[in-house]
Amino acid sequence: MRRLCLTLAALSLLPACEPADDTLRLTMPACRPPGIAQGILTIGETRFAPHQVQASAVTDATGRPALSIRLDETGAEKLESITAARMGDVVPLRVDTETIMSPRVLETISGGEILVAGDFEMDELKALAVRLSPPCDQESPIAN
DSSP: OOOOEEEOSSOBSSGGGOOSSSOOEEOOOOOBOTTOOOOOEEETTEEEOGGGEEEEEEEOTTSOEEEEEEEOHHHHHHHHHHHHHTTTSBOOEEETTEEEEOOBOOSOOOSSEEEEESSOOHHHHHHHHHHHSOBTTSOOTTOO
């Protein structure tokens, strides 16, 4: 199993993974072209509706490829509830049936922004971001 860490945009769960700053470089604007099936994000046993998720392939502050996941307000509340209830538990993060990582919850995650970094190739993360993204002809409801 890959050694992975889950970091937040402004808060780190694992001190060794704490970024030097909170600046991420976007490497790809993610949208889903025709013919690519919509991926469904599941954290623990909770599924997130596609309109609740915005994903991008990025590099973290140390230069490693990472997947930035931003949830809308309802999704952020779900994530906060999951992490508050599952403190100390291992909680899998899946896209469809593929487990991306299984971090141990060390503290409650609020704000709805997570950064998934580990033994990933950038192309792998770009593909995940595309699967989680809205169609290219639709704007994400949580985009700035």
